[in-house]
Amino acid sequence: MRAEPMHETFMISAFEGWNDASQAASEVIHYLIGHYESKLIHEINSDGYYDYQATRPMLCHITGRARIIWPHTSFYDITLSPDLHVLVQIAPEPNYHWKDYCREVLHVAEDYDVTHVITLGSMYAACPHTRPLPVDISSATCSCELDREYSGPIGITTILDQMACNAGMRTTSMWVSIPKYMNTDMCAQGTLELVHGLSTILGVPLDTKDLAARAETWKMKASTIAACDDRLSAYIAKLEREYDLAQRARTIASLGAPQAEQLVKEAEAFLKRME
Incomplete structure (x- = not known):
């Protein structure tokens, strides 16, 4: 176990797919990348980790040329304040070799001296859009502290949490609940709730003005649907x-x-x- 650090170096991770109801978790990473100074610093290739029939490559046209975009993991360095940089990770949830994949992720984290891994998730639940969306935050400093009350299927975030703990890192898992009757739309309110939680954990006020406006639009749409x-x-x-x-x-x-x-x-x- 590594010694207690003088300060924290954070990695924030989110995965598209099973862990990402209404894309509320992955949108946190996209929001931070688009809203703050960010720099792509590393990528993990997809070969061996993905079933391309389940997570398909995408064809796009850049400057008149066709290009195939394969599923991959991206790491960005983001400047949240003059005194705080964070490493963020965004990827589709892998289909294969989760332990090998998480080892590769943690090697990147160790290269950047990460001491605290924050994983984000969102799930559908029986909750109303007219109230604050529930956010569950759990922290651990060793693998025995993880998921003490939950029994059931897990996603890649739990595996990453446990392996990060075993590597001597602190971990925080943060999940927001999304109304299951709004399962066809992106949920800006869920993303906003996670960003508020991140702001508390990181100890810095994060700018949410644009996100808050999108969240209000989402709530108004939900109310309109309910009224009909x-x-x-x-x-x-x-x-x-x-x-x-x-x-x-x-x-x-x-x-x-x-x-x-x-x-x-x-x-x-x-x-x-x-x-």
Whole structure:
């Protein structure tokens, strides 16, 4: 295990595909690359890692010439402030050889003295667009701390987290939940929630003005869709009640006995009104 560093050097990773509902996670990387001074510093070729029938190459035309763009991993150095550079990674989730792939990623991270790996993900869930989208943040300094409560299928982000921990790096996993009834659109609100979380972890205010405007457009579209569908509106109202009750429960748990008792009475009255 390496010694505790005097300062943190961050790598932020996101993968398109299974870990990227409504592209909310990968758009964080694209947003940072487009919004701040960035420089492409390394790439990992696709051979051996991808099934080209599942993740197909793309044909594009640049200056009048046809070019094939193969799936690949890109690393950028991004200047977020005069005192903070971060390494970011963006790639489609590989189809094969995950352990070899993560070793190659971590070799790049070690070359740039990364001490803290932040992985981003987004998933569809039963949550309303009218409330802040839930963000789950978990941190670890050793592999035994990873995913203590979850059992089930995992993506490449969890493998990278565990292997980074085993290599002596700190890790933070951050996932945002996206309303499953909005699974056909990119979710700028989910991207915004992740950027807010990154700002807290990195300790720097990140510019979100353009992203916030896109998030408002997404929310207005969701509300318009709901207004045209009575069943969807009723479903969203149910999700809102569940969200508000869960918030009340968390507030009660954080307070002393007298205040908690009063809030329990208010919650009971709220439930009676909903009957």
